Amino acid sequence: MSGGPQPDGGQRPSTGSRAGPVFLERANYRKRRLIDAIRLIPVLGALLWAIPLMWARGDTPSSAALLYLFGVWVVLVGGAALLTRALGGADWEDDNGGAPGEGG
Amino acid sequence: MAVLNILVAVCLTYVAILFLVAFMADRAAMRGRAVWLRSPLVYTLSLSIYCTAWTFYGAVGNAARSGLEYVTIYIGPTLVMVGWWWGLRKLVRVGRAQRVTSIADLISSRYGKSPLLAVMVTLMAVLGTTPYIALQLQSVTLSFAAFAGTAEGARPADSQSTALWVAAGLAVFTVLFGTRNLDANERHNGVVMAIALEAVVKLFALLAVGVFVVWGLGGGLSETLARIDTSEIGRWQVAPGRWAGMIFLSAAAFLTLPRMFQVLVVENENEGHLRLASWMFPAYLMLISLFVLPIAVTGLERMPAGSNPDLFVLTVPLSEGQTGLAMLSFLGGFSSATSMVIVAAIALSTMVSNHIVVPIWLRLAHGGALVSGDVRNLVLLSRRFSIAGVLLLGYLYFRVSGGGAALAAIGLVSFLGVAQFLPAMLGGLFWRGATRSGAIAGLSVGFAVWTWSMLLPSFGAGGVLSAGILAEGPFAIGWLRPQALFGIDGLDPLVHAILWSMVLNTLAFVAVSLVSFPSPLERLQGAQFVDVFQHSGGRQSWTGGMAQSEDLLIMAQRIMGAGDAQRLFQREAQRQGLAGYLPEPSPDFLNVLERELSGSVGAATAHAMVGQIVGGASVTVEDLMAVADETAQMMEYSSQLEAKSAELARTARQLREANEKLTQLSVQKDGFLSQISHELRTPMTSIRSFSEILRDTAGLTEMEKGRYAGIIYGETVRLTRLLDDLLDLSVLENGQVRMNVSHGSLGDVIDHAVAAAGGAVGLQITRDREVEAILVETDLDRLAQVFINLIANAQKYCDAERPELRISVGRSGGMLNVDFTDNGSGIPRDAQEVIFEKFSRVSDREAGGAGLGLAICREIMTRLGGKVAYLPGQGGTAFRVSLPERAQLAAQ
Numbered sequence: 003m004s005g006g007p008q009p010d011g012g013q014r015p016s017t018g019s020r021a022g023p024v025f026l027e028r029a030n031y032r033k034r035r036l037i038d039a040i041r042l043i044p045v046l047g048a049l050l051w052a053i054p055l056m057w058a059r060g061d062t063p064s065s066a067a068l069l070y071l072f073g074v075w076v077v078l079v080g081g082a083a084l085l086t087r088a089l090g091g092a093d094w095e096d097d098n099g100g101a102p103g104e105g106g
Numbered sequence: 107m108a109v110l111n112i113l114v115a116v117c118l119t120y121v122a123i124l125f126l127v128a129f130m131a132d133r134a135a136m137r138g139r140a141v142w143l144r145s146p147l148v149y150t151l152s153l154s155i156y157c158t159a160w161t162f163y164g165a166v167g168n169a170a171r172s173g174l175e176y177v178t179i180y181i182g183p184t185l186v187m188v189g190w191w192w193g194l195r196k197l198v199r200v201g202r203a204q205r206v207t208s209i210a211d212l213i214s215s216r217y218g219k220s221p222l223l224a225v226m227v228t229l230m231a232v233l234g235t236t237p238y239i240a241l242q243l244q245s246v247t248l249s250f251a252a253f254a255g256t257a258e259g260a261r262p263a264d265s266q267s268t269a270l271w272v273a274a275g276l277a278v279f280t281v282l283f284g285t286r287n288l289d290a291n292e293r294h295n296g297v298v299m300a301i302a303l304e305a306v307v308k309l310f311a312l313l314a315v316g317v318f319v320v321w322g323l324g325g326g327l328s329e330t331l332a333r334i335d336t337s338e339i340g341r342w343q344v345a346p347g348r349w350a351g352m353i354f355l356s357a358a359a360f361l362t363l364p365r366m367f368q369v370l371v372v373e374n375e376n377e378g379h380l381r382l383a384s385w386m387f388p389a390y391l392m393l394i395s396l397f398v399l400p401i402a403v404t405g406l407e408r409m410p411a412g413s414n415p416d417l418f419v420l421t422v423p424l425s426e427g428q429t430g431l432a433m434l435s436f437l438g439g440f441s442s443a444t445s446m447v448i449v450a451a452i453a454l455s456t457m458v459s460n461h462i463v464v465p466i467w468l469r470l471a472h473g474g475a476l477v478s479g480d481v482r483n484l485v486l487l488s489r490r491f492s493i494a495g496v497l498l499l500g501y502l503y504f505r506v507s508g509g510g511a512a513l514a515a516i517g518l519v520s521f522l523g524v525a526q527f528l529p530a531m532l533g534g535l536f537w538r539g540a541t542r543s544g545a546i547a548g549l550s551v552g553f554a555v556w557t558w559s560m561l562l563p564s565f566g567a568g569g570v571l572s573a574g575i576l577a578e579g580p581f582a583i584g585w586l587r588p589q590a591l592f593g594i595d596g597l598d599p600l601v602h603a604i605l606w607s608m609v610l611n612t613l614a615f616v617a618v619s620l621v622s623f624p625s626p627l628e629r630l631q632g633a634q635f636v637d638v639f640q641h642s643g644g645r646q647s648w649t650g651g652m653a654q655s656e657d658l659l660i661m662a663q664r665i666m667g668a669g670d671a672q673r674l675f676q677r678e679a680q681r682q683g684l685a686g687y688l689p690e691p692s693p694d695f696l697n698v699l700e701r702e703l704s705g706s707v708g709a710a711t712a713h714a715m716v717g718q719i720v721g722g723a724s725v726t727v728e729d730l731m732a733v734a735d736e737t738a739q740m741m742e743y744s745s746q747l748e749a750k751s752a753e754l755a756r757t758a759r760q761l762r763e764a765n766e767k768l769t770q771l772s773v774q775k776d777g778f779l780s781q782i783s784h785e786l787r788t789p790m791t792s793i794r795s796f797s798e799i800l801r802d803t804a805g806l807t808e809m810e811k812g813r814y815a816g817i818i819y820g821e822t823v824r825l826t827r828l829l830d831d832l833l834d835l836s837v838l839e840n841g842q843v844r845m846n847v848s849h850g851s852l853g854d855v856i857d858h859a860v861a862a863a864g865g866a867v868g869l870q871i872t873r874d875r876e877v878e879a880i881l882v883e884t885d886l887d888r889l890a891q892v893f894i895n896l897i898a899n900a901q902k903y904c905d906a907e908r909p910e911l912r913i914s915v916g917r918s919g920g921m922l923n924v925d926f927t928d929n930g931s932g933i934p935r936d937a938q939e940v941i942f943e944k945f946s947r948v949s950d951r952e953a954g955g956a957g958l959g960l961a962i963c964r965e966i967m968t969r970l971g972g973k974v975a976y977l978p979g980q981g982g983t984a985f986r987v988s989l990p991e992r993a994q995l996a997a998q
Contacts, residue, residue, distance in 0.1 A: 044189030055346040062342035065331035075392040082188045082385035
């Protein structure tokens, strides 16, 4: 609905319509990076929880292992909580980043 | 025994509270006050049915046997949850957009709504879940027995009756709250609320026992840690393969377990709830597994050797004399078991009834008594029976297996069974090239490998598979040894089964998908699943508000009429405080609109139409059935209308024809009247003028008088003849004439006619008397009248120099034909059609005729059963008189 898309036209209407005020663009950018971070949490978790694969069996004390594993858990939960809260907003589900604007 | 009685009382009270909570929640939901029921917190807590009695009792048992390995079961789901942006978000979106009712529904609808796949997945899910339900019954029974103080040596009759009572009670609860109504969204408010409550109870119970163990018995945190290190599980001893394999397995099962799918996707009210659940549920998992190791260590220290580590959660507080804590712990385990069984039974019964019972019934019924109410009752009934059936299966498995194997082992068998859905599910969500054949191949291969390498060996050597087959393979084929497929030895049996089943499953799925070609419906569904964010994105709901309203208005106008629809929209817009015709598509407005529309097109159709525009959601089977019903009724109605309208059209046409005829007749009558007055007027005028001359003129000679009187006489004769003709015609036309049928020779009739017409005066008549010698049976006088007319016509109108008339007799088509042909110039083509009408005269020559002769001929011939017609192309004027053969007797 943002102007008739004319492929042979001189300018692309899609980029033209997306170019909003600077601070919105910046908020949008922040939001994308936030989503990137959310995407990375499970990768981080998988990496950290893969470390026990290298532990020597029968050598590592269970208490240390326990503390490490639950420590990772706390980090993941905390990180996920912070990031999803920061994401906030009603248009959190917008996958393609084309949202015209968000609350500020 | 007093303790046991208290335990039973507490149990019953707890169950009563659950009933009450479920009942209140259902009531609140029905009154539309379910907002708080559907908070993200309740959603998160409902996910906790992942933690079953296996968690509650089995995790401690597992920890006591193999240390920290148990956390893998919780690490997997944690990774899935914190990775919600990768997969869960899409799964939930697809589930909501497609109104998926179960995992079988998801897979089947992704692959072109394939019934075969749905049945396969359903059967596999039942097969995979039955041991799990048995496990829950077993844990409740064991814990009950532990309380009774006869932990290991429980009398079988007791334990079995306990299990039976528990199973029956759960069936009643599930039927009551799981199949109360047939909601299109398959959401169960009461059940979810009860589960959320149970989630709190079990977490609280486990934490309470943990706190008691660490601070009550262990003497604080650091001391407990130290004791852990000195215990027999004080060193890290998890094999890397099992660590990775079980994390993967639990993550896969978290997505594919029917009950998890039910709470994760089907019961999900709002995708936004995932945000809270994405970190809160991992936190729940962390908390519930936090004290497992300390409890296990304490149990190992304090309980006598050989006691069942699966029951440490219960037996440790009991042995310390903490009956209240033990009671709480028992309730926690009871909660874990019951909530899992309830949701699993609901999920399975939905699948069984939707994909097996109802299709079979519909096929058998052949649509015979297919009315709306019928099917809904059938679905509910089949769900109730499926629930009872699922629980019965679980109970039977429990009785047959005897409750021997460790809890964790049974759980893992189930996990790997349902994990076989994973390739088909993820492939369907992320890969448009995935096909139905691929999914069927992958599922079959994975399930076969699982059965062979995990399910059957789980019954132990000598169970289903003999020790020989386990050690040597079937028929001594080493490659097919259940726990060392393809000759690869030395793997942990669990890792071995995970590896081969998942690898072969995925390979078959991908390979067959690559070589097969999907049907159009598959490709359509594939696009809708994989590109779900393009089809139903938040973007649409962001910008689409007014566009949706506009679409709704267009649709409403088509159904309700432009005026009514616009008035409705304007009213609603005003109520929302907006100007113009387009209100926001709020739920209130949609309800109003749907109600309005349903008045015109029926409820189901209205719902589907509004849903199509607003939700982009596809229609459920129930919707379709209702639509089909209504459509059938409408079609019947419309066909009735069509018949009526055809009848009306026919009547209208007949009326129009009758009207035309009447108009024509009226015109004819007018023409006739003016003709007749003209015909009468002409002779009357001359009669009047000549009689005036006779009366008023003196001195007329005798000769003049005689001439004038002659004229008057002649005109009177003409008038009389005209009136005779008219009378004749009218009598003939009214059918009042009686025919005097007699026998006679055709030749005689013609003779008579020629003579009556004045003989051959000025007309050469050619005849063939031999052919004329035919005996006819008809009204000879009338026939002669026709002949006279025709001969007289020839006399009057034949314009040849030497007029001739040929009278010939012949036969054709069962008729006896008498042709009168003269050598004149004939009748022009356009006049041929009207010569038989009254008062029609071809030439303007005044020949004394009134134009009634041929009309009379036609009437007479019609009365005689024959006809008279103009015969074109004979060189002159030719008339053919046809008589039916029956009028002709055998030729002499």
